[in-house]
Amino acid sequence: MNKGDDIVEIGVEPIFDNFAEPPGVFIREEIEARGWSQRDLAFILGYTEQTITKVISGKSGISAEMAKALGEAFGTSASVWAGLQKEWELREARDPDPSIRARAAMQGKFPIREMISRGWLMEAEQSVLEMQFARFFELEQANDNYVAFLAAARKTEQNHHRPEELAWLYRVRQLARQMETPTYSEEKLRQSLPQLRSLMVDPEDLRLIPGVLAECGVRFLIVEKLVNCKIDGVCTWIGDQPVIGMTLRQNRLDNFWFVLRHEIEHVLAGDGRDGREIIDVDMENPNSIINLDDDLRKMEEAADEAAKNFPFPHEKLTSFYRRKHPYISEKDVIGFSSLNEVHPAIVIGQIQYLKKDFSWLRKWLVTTRHNIMPFSFVDGFGNNVSAPL
Structure with missing residues (x-):
């Protein structure tokens, strides 16, 4: 084998130049240069003559063990022969699918x-x-x-949304097109707020929410979030029809009502109607809106304020908290909830954020999925909806 033409060794790593022959050809050159026969090489390496014949003819490849043996026999590094075999296999392999x-x-x-x-x-x-x-x-x-x-998927110009969040948003839009509701009426939606407020006492009344929203022309649906996302909800529009999408990520009553009222406020304000939707992510984190521009942040702050004050004026809760803190008893919470006609889980959830103690009276927290999902348009949670593209 003419090493100068085909292989240049740098340390122990060979560089292979253009060749289009199987490695057996170079073995034949080496044994012919030494006046050996294939039988001689078989004897030297300790292989059968049949094995050597197959390698030289290209019917078999050079194993790692044989590469070491050939290196010893020809006074070269094993990497020369292993490299020849690897390069040949790569050359012969089919080109990958484009x-x-x-x-x-x-x-x-x-x-x-x-x-x-x-x-x-x-x-x-x-x-x-x-x-x-x-x-x-x-x-x-x-x-x-x-x-x-x-x-453009990872640019901030893309409405500050990550690709996973955008994918979830467009799934909500895709499914919302399959829903039928009356023409949207802002007046009806505003008038429905007291009715919705009355449903905050009994978790089983969550089943009534999709119907109330549909009568106002709002398409409400639940789409399970994608992996590694903290999406809570969105307000988007299909033409003149508003759509509220939720993930039920937190699966707790207080969070459900906060997210729902937050998205309703976006609808009432017409937020996202210009195509600049706000996907609400990690809403329990007060820093989640810091990086938004001024207009988007004002929209979020207005929606947060409406959600925070929906069960009762938030000042009423903070006043209760200041009077009772740090010794707020379970009896106090139940009494305050009864007085304000809401489920205790809603009060406890808000106080947990004030206390920054999310284990406090946790036994009172109520899950929501089993109450709302059977009566809603749902995608995910083991139920993948078929939708035309």
Whole structure:
């Protein structure tokens, strides 16, 4: 083998230049240069002649063990022969499917695999998958726009939303199109607030909420969040129809009512009607709106204020808290809840945030999913809805 033409060794790592022959060809050159036969090489290496014949003819490859043996026999490093075998196998291997690179680009920006597993997209060859992607995200032209959409996915201009959050938002929009409600009436929604407020006593009354909202022309649905997201809810619009989407991430009564009233306030204010939706994420974290621009932060603060004061004026709670703190008894809480006609879980939830103690009277906290989901449009939680793209 002419090492100068084909292999240059740097330390123990060989660099292989262009060649298009199996490694057995170079073994033949080595034994011919030494005047050996294949039988001689078999004797030297301790292999059968049949094994050596198969390797030289290209019917078998060079194992790692044989590469070491050939290095000893020819006075070279084992990496020379192992490298020749590896390069030949790579040359002979089929070229990868071009869609691999495209799917890697998509998965690098959006949780495509999870979206497929949730039934939001269907598994398909790449061009069809790209078409589905474009339709899912309401892009007019798949070929031109979806690449630009991918490229912009992690920019702050994209409404401050992470790709996982955007995917959840568009799933809400996709499913909301399947729902039918009367024409939206802001007046009816405002008039419904006392009725909704009356449902804060008994958790079983949550089942009535979708119907109340539907009568006002509001499409209400529950879509389970994606992995590694802390989405709570969103207000978005399909034409002139408002949509409230929730995740029930916290699955507790106090959080449910806070998120719902927060999103209702967004609807009443017309927030998101211009296409600049606010996906409400990690709402229990007071720092969640710090990075928003002034307009968005004002919208969030107004919605928070409405939600905070919906069960009763928040000042009433803080006054109660100041009078009783730090010795607030369970009896005190039950009495305050009864006086204000709300379930104790709602009062306890608010006091937990004031105390910054989320274990306090935790036994009173009530879960919500079993009361609201059977009467709502639900996607996820083991029920993946089929929707046309």
